[in-house]
Amino acid sequence: MATTEKTEVKFSEARKQEIERIRGRYETPRGLIMPLLWMIQDDYGWISYDAMELIAGECETSPAWVYSIATFYTMFELEKPIRYHLQVCNTLSCGLCGSESILAHLEDRLGIQAGESTEDGRFRLTAVECLASCGTGPMMQMNDEYYESLTTEKVDAMLEEWNCD
């Protein structure tokens, strides 16, 4: 999933102060993993392996644990950001409403499998767990926006729109 491209990752001075400030909130240093992951994602847009090792050092744990947590939550970007990142929910409510066919339709239109990017580097498609919009399934998230009550027609319209700009 993650690219091998090297980016130097470090916490800025402001971030370091913030870390010290919140450190006391947690029982163990390990508790800091989640806030630190968010910080990295906010600062760099994604979380590289180097970043994970940096966080592991800060939290006195092994990088593997950071990796485990980072892969668990689909909200953490483990690859470089891309123009259109389509995240289709396939947890229970959406699944019952037909998310499978939405995902299949998208795979068909974009010519890629879930978890892959298009060759032009504009679209990435991922199947993700619940995004907490169960009342309006099937739904997906494009970057930070929700698109709800999807049908294949709606999806086609959206793709037309995004392809145009």
Add this chain to the structure above:
Amino acid sequence: MAKITINGVEQAVEDGLYLIEAARRCGVDIPHYCYHPGLPVEGNCRMCSVEVEGIPKLQTACTTIVQDGMVVITDSEKVVGERSDVMEFLLRNHPIDCPICDQAGECGLQDYYMEHGLHDSRITVSEKVKKKKRVDLGPNVVLDSERCILCTRCVRFCKDVVGTEELVIKNRSNHAEITTFPGKGLVNPYALNTVDICPVGALTSRKFRFQCRVWYMKNATSICPGCERGCNIWIDHHENKIQRLRPRLNPDVNNYWMCDEGRLDFHWINDDRVLRAEGPDGLMRPDEADRAVLALLSNPGDVLIVASPRSTNESLFALKRFVEVALPGAALTGGSFRPTGDDDGFLRLPDKNPNSRGMREIGIAGDLENRLNGSAGVVLVFENDLLGDRPDLESVLAGKKVVAFTSNRTATARGADLVVPVTTYAELNGSFTNHAGLRQEFRSAIRPPGDSRSVFDVVKSLSGLLGKELGWESETALTKEMTDVITGWGVRVEEETELHAG
């Protein structure tokens, strides 16, 4: 003590026990995957769900601590149904590739499916989530992700027993997998224990996988000779070849674990053995070898006998008696030049000989180096690879007649004038005394290859030729006298515990 009622039978158990352990001690087996008595509890497999009176939902026995007056039912319809359903979940993505799986025969899924599952699958194999069949986790461990049921025993072992935290679960739900951090491996020196505790065939030993089906193997209780810890082990063997070593529960010594180094150190027993006695004139029969040795013993004052802390207590005791009775005047010394290791604070200890303490307590002096530099013209080396451990001794031994009693073609054996094959610990009933002074007995696993004899048999034959009696008819008599003579060496009763039950 807490009084609990399991399946209508009231029993008293210790306070603070987990229910699953309490039930086990009461003779009730509760099926489980993620629970392991040597690991912290997690309660994720749900296989151990039981009914506890007063609580509407089923409780996992591995996370529930016993309380006085608890009433537990482990075989009600509800519990049995739950187990069956849990089995179906666990097998949701399992590839059912038992024919190619090394775990087949000692697999938790197979056993519990027959006991508690027996449902028809609602999932076809093609519908199952495909994962990687072969992931090299480290130098010794191979992972089959498909077979994994995510019980996290291996994760907890690395985190809580070894503390290296190499293994984690990545992703979630259907796509969750055991993994290491990208680019890093499972490299801790105890990694192969994860293979033992894996209840399914997901983790396999690179050295053992595909070598032998488990139902062919017979096993024997033994003691690891890798260091002075004296870990209790099982020797699993088939067709007189050792196939693998596994740790055997002993809470006082090694608990459920052993190190990889000790576990993989058995190929020398299978391969490159000395099968026939060998002298300057070629191969000899055992009786010819004994006469050849005897010819060198004409002047006892000129003889140095080198014992080894790798020999069993019985061998050392017999050797000592042999020198006292049949060869008075000869010098007996012991010791080893084996390179020492580190004490890593868990199991591995610096002294890589299993019986250094036993040798000391039997009363064999450890002044090996001085004695070797002495004037003795004939050196009888018992199970000791002097030259292999210290190549610079070659000049010291150069002018001497060296007789090597050895199991393998060691450097010492190659440099010796006379080589006599003897057994290894795996072919012998005997005992080692570990660093803490605990004398631990073990049983022979395989038949001695070729003309190999135990040291006891060798010295008995030699003393017979010398016209002297050692005073024991059998090894049993030897053991009895030895344990009578040496304080604190009373016979220890072995408690045989099968690892899988843990």
Add this chain to the structure above:
Amino acid sequence: MPAELFMPFVMVLVAALLPLQLLPAMIWAERKVSAFIQDRTGPNRADILGIRLGGVIHSIADVVKLIAKEDMTPSKVNSFYYSLGPFLALFISLIPFSIIPLADTLKIGGAAIPLRAVTLDVGILFILAITSFHVYAVVFAGWASNNSFSLLGGLRSAAQMVSYELGLGLSLVGMIMVAQTLDLNEIVRQQGGTIFGILPAWNVFLQPLGFLIFVVSIFAETNRNPFDLPEGESEIIGFHVEYSSMRFAFFFMGEYIAIIGGSAVVATLFLGGWQVPFFDTEMLRENAMLAARIAFGSTAALCVLLSIILMAYDKKLQALYTDKRRFEARVLLGIVVTLGAGAVGGLLFLPTLSSLGEQIVTAIVQNTFLVGKILLFCFFFIWVRWTLPRFRYDQLMNLGWKTLIPLALLNIFLTGVALVLFDRGA
């Protein structure tokens, strides 16, 4: 006449060769008849250049095998007696043929030339005496093998032979009382003519009980089923268990020659010997030309029949096999056609016979009938073997001592009564 000088030598040769020639045929017949009785085809694989002759080649293969096999001698045996056993077994079996009359006496000029090797007045006694020797072969072989099992086998056989010799001898007494002679040719000659004009005057009809006892006894004497306890080929170990190669073959041959000999004795004593039924010697001599024509004619007819069968066989083979069987069928066809042509030629160009020629033709016809009777009785031997199971030893002894001997005595008594009543004894 020089004939008187050289004929005995010729007859000795004939008497020795007759059984030896019949032997392979007997062995082949044994195999083939047993096969057909048991719904099998029997031996048919061994061949020379593709010629199988329905298994006859197996007999040749057997000879080669027996000669080529290693001749094992157990250690610590008395090699003289060990070798004597098989020799006696074969030799003694051959002797009776020397006194069997092969045809009626020839009269050349004034001299009578008997057609048998040895002319002996006490023929029957001689046969009984010689067959008694057989027990020595068995005992020597059993004892000299230095094997407890073969010794026991030998003793068992000795007891059996001794027991049945009594029945054998006694059963002939009635016949001798009727014939009033011990000379075999005389006995045969007496069996010419008819009883009441219907039956040939053979002793089997005059002495049915004696015949029965004699046949049973001869089975036991020759160690044939159902009295083959001495060998007990697969079940009880017999006296020749230690023998191999040609030594074993001697026992084997001896046994079969004993069977042929037994058949010859039965044929001579009870089935009219060389007598052609309803045609006595004089009548045959007068009609020698006719007899010769009938012989040639029947041979030709037989050849025609065989040719037809062979051609049909060849046609069938064409559809089934690609091997050498068709070649064999054609070779046989050629031989049969040649023979048939010869027979036809003989029929057409038969010269007028002299007195000597008439006698020779008569002798040939009589001899053919004798051999035919012997062969039929040999077939009877085989037939019995593949029908009846073996006796248990106690049954064997009971039958010999408690049944056959009293019956033989009864037969003597009845014969005596009959002789007195019909006033022939006086």
Add this chain to the structure above:
Amino acid sequence: MMIGVKKIGKPMDIKERSYLFEIARGMMTSIRHFIRNVLNQGAMPTLQYPEEKRVLPERFRGRHRLMQREDGTPRCVACFCCQTACPADCISIEATERDDEGEKVAARFDINILRCVFCGLCVEACPCDAIRMDTGMYELADTNRENLIYDLNTLLRH
């Protein structure tokens, strides 16, 4: 004789006890067979074996063969089930790793046909339908013992 004779069955009447009639009956039976077979040799059940061969029943168990997948690799996954099931201990397998997928495959698969009892338990035991005994081959004689230990390639070729 020390051994007594136990008489079983119904007592025989005089005709049976005299033996002769019973013997005659037996003789008639055997001569009937003889005559029938002489006159009609073709009707005998004997087959002239190397030239004529019996038609094998569909489920006849002949020599083993190993099945192939569509890509030509052996179906066998070296699970040792056949070796375990074999009562004659005639199968010996060595397993190794497949190059591509991490599955198991037989590195060596020997059947010692000299030991085989043709019971078919190996076929029953195989979970992959990799071993079958449907070749109908039963002429397995050889002059050399080594030739009668069939290896993986021989078994795959049929």
